[in-house]
Amino acid sequence: MRLRVVAVGKPRLAYAQLGVEEYAGRIRRYAPLEVHFVKEARELLPRAEGHRKVVLDERGRLFTTEALLRFLEGWEGERVAFLVGGAEGHPEAVRREADLLLSLSPLTLQHELALLVLLEQLYRLLTLRAGHPYHRP
Template sequence: MRLRVVAVGRPRLAYARLGVEEYAARIRRYAPLELFYVREERELLPKAEGHRRVVLDERGKLFTTEAFSRLLRSFEGERVAFLVGGAEGHPEAVRRGADVLLALSPLTLQHELALLVLLEQLYRVLTLRAGHPYHRP
């Protein structure tokens, strides 16, 4: 599986920027990862063309880590793009273009924090699949 994460805006908060860099490096040990930053929400779908599109949205489906792992396993051999909106969230066109609407939490997360949580969960799932002890249910 080839992973692409497309986010509106680069992380400006130091903790988010450092966390994104850390988890992106960890993920790349297990799977190819491309990380793109765009200026506006309308640029998200074009960057995800040719990929399964997983759109992060607070109205999306909540997954356990194990269920998220099964979802990613179902995309094995495919290119998967995760789309992270900006402070205003996603326009309806982006939500309609999703193959999966994914909620990271029932709470509304600040977009930089959502990006960091997504990368940590991708890393967790990849280590789980590899049989490493990082994930402890």
């Protein structure tokens, strides 16, 4: 699976900047990953063209880590783009184009934190797929 993460706005908070760098590096040991930052939500869909689109949205589907892994294994060999909105969330046009609306939590997460949680979970999914123990970072 080839992964692309497209997020509105570069992380400004120090913890988010460091976390994105850390987890992007970890993920790249297991799968190709591109991370793109765009200025506005209307730029998300063009950056995801030709990919399955997973749109992060608090109204989306909740998964356990293992269930999300099983779901994404159905897209093995495909290009998958994860779209992270900015402070205003996603426009309806982006939600309509989603192959999956994914909620990371029933709580509303600040968009930089959501980006970091997404990357941590992608790393965890890839390590599980590689046969590593679940509890290890």
